[in-house]
Amino acid sequence: MSDAVVLGLDVGGSSVKYRLASATPSEGIPEALAQGTVSTPKHDPVAGLAAIARDVTALHRLVAVVVGIPGLVDEASGTVLRSANLPALDGLALGPALSAELEVPVGVINDGRAAAVAEARWGAGSRERDVFTLALGTGIAGSHIVDGRVVDGAHGIAGELGHVVVEPSGARCACGQRGCLETVIGAPALRRAWNRAGGHGSPKDLLSAYEAGDARAARIIERGAAALADAILTLLALVDPGVIVIGGGLASAPHRIVERAAALVAERATFHRVPAIVPAILGKWAGAVGAVSEARELAGCVVGASAG
């Protein structure tokens, strides 16, 4: 048998990314012994994910698995509380079920949090102890990570920058409040604003039109940047991070809202200490890297992986 390995799975609506790495902690990013993508097993996710794990680790001694899930997760019990894209997982005690199949400890984590941990530990935040990550997409997810660990508050919901109110009389948010940051710069909000202004297509088209000098696009970008700057100034006052890492679907292209917001924050800061605002660098593998990283922690806690 070869040395002990850990497996990270990043489960999406249509595909599962896997990454296999040595269980032994490393200074740098956990090197991939194997990495790839397979179809998401939709009907019997426990059997399907167990089969993937067995296939990928056939030549290795597996000691721990962590599964990243798009949805609300109770990490303590390994239960998926709600998963919009994968209804078969709703309410499932995925950790214990997979653990019974694979006979190793299995942790379950929110996929965005896995990606955030990876960016903080190994990616754009790796030079700072105190990192705030922000994923801009349909929703806006924030995570505060200190010394590589998520600071998630008393009830696990800290970091919700997307639900800081920036326009008190603004649009109703899915969360029930009015004028959350998400109602201004979430992808659906940008799309609606762009279409209402007579533009066509998605937020990426809005950004392209802005580059081409479209005045309607400029107004939407400016409003979004002002809202993001307000939220970031509040974040600096309350949390005071050492760096802000911005990723997510909308941030893969140069994101003018983020650039403009960073300029506004620098202009308007008073007592605040303005940290660098930088793009995420791990890309689409961030979630799997974070899951591997968490699996190493799990292995270290539970089975003494260094005995491999």
Place this chain on the structure above:
Amino acid sequence: MSDAVVLGLDVGGSSVKYRLASATPSEGIPEALAQGTVSTPKHDPVAGLAAIARDVTALHRLVAVVVGIPGLVDEASGTVLRSANLPALDGLALGPALSAELEVPVGVINDGRAAAVAEARWGAGSRERDVFTLALGTGIAGSHIVDGRVVDGAHGIAGELGHVVVEPSGARCACGQRGCLETVIGAPALRRAWNRAGGHGSPKDLLSAYEAGDARAARIIERGAAALADAILTLLALVDPGVIVIGGGLASAPHRIVERAAALVAERATFHRVPAIVPAILGKWAGAVGAVSEARELAGCVVGASAG
């Protein structure tokens, strides 16, 4: 010689509170072996504070001192960066200077932070791991304390709830922003609003008039409560504390702004998890208790106090 003791000093503009306790950690609040108040030495603060420490600890074996200071402090170097009420301390490396006089380790801490640590460890926050304390007075000071330790961000300024913007077109704040929470419910702001409305006296008179059914007072209280509720909802989204402890000069009487804000937070919360909002209980000795508590930590780190 008797057992090892630690000394906490809470230095105010006119008086110094001292509290002496055993250096040995305790489950409950550090019991006072001696406690009292003496005049603040204004001209030669190092010699004066050293004399106080020698007097108070004459019968004991002193192993560590922590001094709480009203002002901006660099804890790492024990330097007072700025102290509005005690100009003789400005820029002084108080920790090293006192340590040289007393021949024991001396730490320096902001007095509000000392009180916050005490409330979180031994006072109104002691049953929760994750505590946010808020001191309402001339300024508004916040501290986030997890497992008894201040979470102070990458640059030591986290927790500034008083400088969350709640009225974007509001009054200019001392910090340079417009419409900070402090510009609405700081004591000078409440006094100005009350006098402008035709009332007389201080914020305490405003609160009394409110109790007596004064409609002008009610409008000011309602505006303040709405602003505080906005700031607390933002705090819940970003920090998610397990309890909010409210103290400070303005909170010693029943504070209707706080009560009304708590009701508004409960009404308006959506995804948020609303923690208990409770009054501080340690009163005027909180700062000295916090200083003693920190002095025990310092003794434990540096000199092995248990060898007493």
